[in-house]
Amino acid sequence: MTADLEEAPLKGNDGRPVAEGDTRPLAIEVRGLVKRFNGTTAVDGVDLRVPEGAIYGILGPNGAGKTTTLRMILGIIDPDSGYRRVLGSERPHDVSHAIGYLPEERGLYPAMKAFEAIGFLGALRGVPLAKGRQRARELLEEHGLGHLADRQIRQMSKGQAQQVQVLGTLVHEPRLVIFDEPFSGLDAINQGRLEQMIRGLAAKGTTVIFSTHVIAHAERLCDEVAIIAGGRVPFAGPVDEARDRIRPQVRLETREREGPWRAALPPDTRQEGRFWLFSLPESGVEPLLRALIEGDAGILSLSIERAGLHDAFVAIAGAAAAKALDASDEEAL
Amino acid sequence: MDRAMTEPVKGGRLSLLAAALVVARRDFMAVLWSRSFIFFLIGPLFPLVVGALAGSVTGHVDNTVSEVPRLGVMMARADREAVINADDAIGPKLAGTLPDIFEVTPPKPGQPTTPAATLRRELAAGRNAGAILSGTLDHPVLTGPRDRIAEWQGSVSLLVAHARTADANLLPPVKLSVTAAAPPRAETGRGRALTAQAGQTLLFLLMMLLAGMVLSNLVEEKGNKIIEVLAAAIPMDAVFLGKLFAMLAVSLVGIAVWGAAGGVMHLASGQSIDFLTTPAVGWPVFTVLGIAYFAMGYLLLGSVFLTIGSMASTVREVQTLNMPVTMAQILVFFFASYGMAREGSPVEWAAMIFPFSSPFAMLGRAALHEALWPHLAALGWQALCVLIFVRAGAHIFRRRVMQSGGAQGAVKKKRGIFRKG
Numbered sequence: 001m002t003a004d005l006e007e008a009p010l011k012g013n014d015g016r017p018v019a020e021g022d023t024r025p026l027a028i029e030v031r032g033l034v035k036r037f038n039g040t041t042a043v044d045g046v047d048l049r050v051p052e053g054a055i056y057g058i059l060g061p062n063g064a065g066k067t068t069t070l071r072m073i074l075g076i077i078d079p080d081s082g083y084r085r086v087l088g089s090e091r092p093h094d095v096s097h098a099i100g101y102l103p104e105e106r107g108l109y110p111a112m113k114a115f116e117a118i119g120f121l122g123a124l125r126g127v128p129l130a131k132g133r134q135r136a137r138e139l140l141e142e143h144g145l146g147h148l149a150d151r152q153i154r155q156m157s158k159g160q161a162q163q164v165q166v167l168g169t170l171v172h173e174p175r176l177v178i179f180d181e182p183f184s185g186l187d188a189i190n191q192g193r194l195e196q197m198i199r200g201l202a203a204k205g206t207t208v209i210f211s212t213h214v215i216a217h218a219e220r221l222c223d224e225v226a227i228i229a230g231g232r233v234p235f236a237g238p239v240d241e242a243r244d245r246i247r248p249q250v251r252l253e254t255r256e257r258e259g260p261w262r263a264a265l266p267p268d269t270r271q272e273g274r275f276w277l278f279s280l281p282e283s284g285v286e287p288l289l290r291a292l293i294e295g296d297a298g299i300l301s302l303s304i305e306r307a308g309l310h311d312a313f314v315a316i317a318g319a320a321a322a323k324a325l326d327a328s329d330e331e332a333l
Numbered sequence: 334m335d336r337a338m339t340e341p342v343k344g345g346r347l348s349l350l351a352a353a354l355v356v357a358r359r360d361f362m363a364v365l366w367s368r369s370f371i372f373f374l375i376g377p378l379f380p381l382v383v384g385a386l387a388g389s390v391t392g393h394v395d396n397t398v399s400e401v402p403r404l405g406v407m408m409a410r411a412d413r414e415a416v417i418n419a420d421d422a423i424g425p426k427l428a429g430t431l432p433d434i435f436e437v438t439p440p441k442p443g444q445p446t447t448p449a450a451t452l453r454r455e456l457a458a459g460r461n462a463g464a465i466l467s468g469t470l471d472h473p474v475l476t477g478p479r480d481r482i483a484e485w486q487g488s489v490s491l492l493v494a495h496a497r498t499a500d501a502n503l504l505p506p507v508k509l510s511v512t513a514a515a516p517p518r519a520e521t522g523r524g525r526a527l528t529a530q531a532g533q534t535l536l537f538l539l540m541m542l543l544a545g546m547v548l549s550n551l552v553e554e555k556g557n558k559i560i561e562v563l564a565a566a567i568p569m570d571a572v573f574l575g576k577l578f579a580m581l582a583v584s585l586v587g588i589a590v591w592g593a594a595g596g597v598m599h600l601a602s603g604q605s606i607d608f609l610t611t612p613a614v615g616w617p618v619f620t621v622l623g624i625a626y627f628a629m630g631y632l633l634l635g636s637v638f639l640t641i642g643s644m645a646s647t648v649r650e651v652q653t654l655n656m657p658v659t660m661a662q663i664l665v666f667f668f669a670s671y672g673m674a675r676e677g678s679p680v681e682w683a684a685m686i687f688p689f690s691s692p693f694a695m696l697g698r699a700a701l702h703e704a705l706w707p708h709l710a711a712l713g714w715q716a717l718c719v720l721i722f723v724r725a726g727a728h729i730f731r732r733r734v735m736q737s738g739g740a741q742g743a744v745k746k747k748r749g750i751f752r753k754g
Contacts, residue, residue: 076564097346101565107558123355124566126345
C-alpha cells in the first residue's frame with residue numbers, strides 16, 4: 001500500500017503541492033487516506049504533512065471528516081487505504097506513549113478524583129501510576145486547579161472536567177498533542193487559557209494538531225492549516241499561503257459617484273456605502289490610481305487589505321462549505 | 334494554562350499485557366470499592382443462609398410436631414414388661430434401628446380385641462402407631478401395613494429375642510476409638526463420576542453467576558465516552574483483555590468469599606466434608622485444575638459476552654441479552670455433561686475440543702482419569718482460543734462501534750444492536 005506512494009509528489013486533492021519546501025522533520029505524514037462507512041465515504045484521499053513543533057489546525061464544518069481523520073492518525077480506526085506515519089511509525093499505537101489526545105466527546109470515569117483520572121490517563125501512556133498521580137497534583141496546582149484535585153469528576157462542572165482531561169493529555173510529556181475540537185465547551189476565559197497553553201507547548205517543541213470549526217482559533221494559533229470539506233482536503237499548508245489563495249481586497253472611497261473613471265474599476269467591484277470593494281488587479285494598483293486621478297474621481301481613501309482565513313476558506317472550500325462552517329459555529333454557541 | 338514542569342515524567346511504551354493490566358487494575362478497584370460490590374458478595378449467600386435457617390426450623394418442627402411411627406405392644410403383662418426391658422437394654426446400642434414402643438390402651442368392653450382393630454383404634458385416638466406386636470415371646474405376631482412390618486421385622490425379631498433370653502451378652506458392648514480422619518471412600522467409577530458431575534455443576538453455576546457481568550462491561554465506557562481515550566492510548570485488544578482480567582479477578586474474590594462462607598457453614602453444621610469420592614488426579618490437583626478451567630471458561634465466555642455487550646448501546650439492551658446468553662450457557666453445560674457420560678465417544682471428544690464446553694468436559698475428565706498431559710494441552714488450546722476471541726472481538730468492536738465522530742457520531746449513537754443501522 002505504501003510502495004507506490006513513497007515516491008509520489010505530495011499534492012492536495014486539488015492537485016496543488018502540500019506544504020512543500022518545509023525542511024522540518026514531520027510529526028505526522030498521511031497520504032491518500034480513505035475511510036468509508038456503510039458505503040459512505042467519510043474521508044476521501046486526505047494528504048497531510050505536519051512538521052514537528054508546529055501548531056496545525058484542521059479546519060472544517062461538522063461532518064467534514066476531521067474526527068475520522070484524527071482517529072485514523074491515532075490508530076483508533078484503520079484507513080481503508082492510504083499511508084500514515086506518526087512520529088516515524090506506521091503503527092500509531094507503537095508511539096502512543098509520546099502522544100496526547102483529547103477526543104471531541106470528552107470522557108472520564110465519574111467516580112474518579114481529578115488526580116486519579118489524570119494519573120490513570122498517564123498510566124495508559126506508560127507513566128507509573130504513583131508517579132502519574134503525583135505529577136497530576138503538580139499539574140493541577142500549576143494551572144490553578146489544585147482545589148479540584150480530590151474532587152470526583154461527577155462533582156465537577158463540564159468545563160472543569162474538560163480542563164482536567166486536557167491536563168490528562170499532557171501528564172506524560174507527549175511530543176505530539178492532538179485535540180479534537182478543544183475549544184468547544186469552554187468559556188471565553190478558558191478558551192484564552194487553552195490558546196496560551198497551546199502556544200506554550202509549541203514553544204517547547206511539542207507538535208500540536210487540533211481540529212476546529214472556528215476559523216478565529218485557527219487564524220490566531222496555527223502555523224499551518226488543512227481545510228477539509230466533504231472528506232477531502234482542498235488545501236493544506238501555511239496560513240499565509242491559504243490567504244494568498246485569494247487576491248488582497250481593495251477598499252476605495254471616492255468623492256464622485258459617477259464618471260469615466262468607473263470604467264477602470266475591475267468587473268468584480270461591489271459598492272458598500274461610500275466604498276468600492278474589489279480584488280486587487282493582477283496589474284497592480286498603479287494603473288488604477290492613474291485612471292482615477294485622470295478621471296477626477298476624487299480619491300478620499302484607498303486601502304489594500306490582505307484576505308482573512310474566512311475569505312480564504314470560502315475561496316478554497318466553496319460557499320457551501322463555508323455556510324456549513326458558519327452553521328457549525330452557531331450550533332456550538 | 335501555561336506551565337513549567339518541575340520534573341520530566343515521560344511515558345513509556347506498554348506491552349499488550351502491561352496495557353491490559355492498567356485497564357484491569359482500574360476496573361477491579363472500581364468494582365471492589367463500589368457499594369454494589371457488597372450486594373454482589375452477599376447476594377449468593379442469601380440462599381445458603383435462608384436454606385440453613387429453613388432446615389433448622391424444619392428440623393425443629395419435625396422433632397416437635399411430626400412423630401415417627403411407633404410400635405404398639407399388645408401382649409400379656411410378663412411378656413410386655415420383658416419386651417420393654419429389652420428395648421431399654423438394647424435400644425441405645427441400636428440407635429435409630431428399633432422403633433419406639435408403647436403399651437396399647439386396653440380395649441373397652443365390647444370393643445374388638447384383634448391386633449388389627451387395636452391398630453385402627455390407636456390411630457383413631459391420635460397415637461402414631463405404625464404396627465402392633467402381639468402374641469407371645471415364643472410366637473410373636475407383627476400386625477401393620479405391609480411396608481412397615483417388612484421394615485420392622487428384623488429389629489422386632491431382635492427385640493423379642495433379647496426379651497426371651499434377657500441375655501446381656503446378646504449385644505456385648507463395643508469399645509469405641511475415634512480417629513480424626515475418615516478412611517477414603519472406595520474410588521469406584523460411579524463415585525468418581527459423581528465427583529465429576531459435582532465439579533462440572535459447580536463450575537457451571539459459578540460461570541452462570543459470574544460471566545454475565547461481562548456483558549455490561551463496555552456500556553460504562555461507551556456511556557462515559559472514555560472508550561475513545563482508551564482506544565487511542567492502547568490497542569483495543571488490551572482494553573478487552575484488561576476488562577476480562579478485571580472481571581475474572583472480581584469473580585475469584587467472590588468465589589473466595591462464598592467458598593469460605595460455605596465452608597464455615599458446612600463445618601459449623603458438624604458434618605464431614607468427605608462426601609465425594611476422591612477424583613482420579615487427587616483433590617489438590619483437581620482443585621487447581623478447577624480454578625484453571627474456571628478462569629479459562631470465564632475468559633472464553635467473557636470474550637464473547639464482551640463483544641456482544643459492546644455492540645449494545647444501553648443497559649436495557651444488555652439486560653435483554655441476558656436470557657439468550659444464559660440459555661446458551663445451559664446448552665454448553667448439557668453438551669459437556671452428555672459427552673462425559675459417553676466416554677471415548679466422538680461426542681466426548683467434541684465436548685473436549687469445542688472451546689466453550691472444553692473446561693467442563695476436561696474438569697469431568699480430571700475426576701475420572703489420572704493423566705495430566707491432556708489438561709496441559711486443553712489449557713493451552715483454551716488460552717489460544719481466548720486470544721483469538723479477544724482479537725476478533727476487538728476487531729469487530731473497532732469496525733462496528735468506533736466508526737465515526739461529529740455529525741456521523743450522532744448516527745452511531747442511535748445504532749444499537751437491536752436498531753436498524
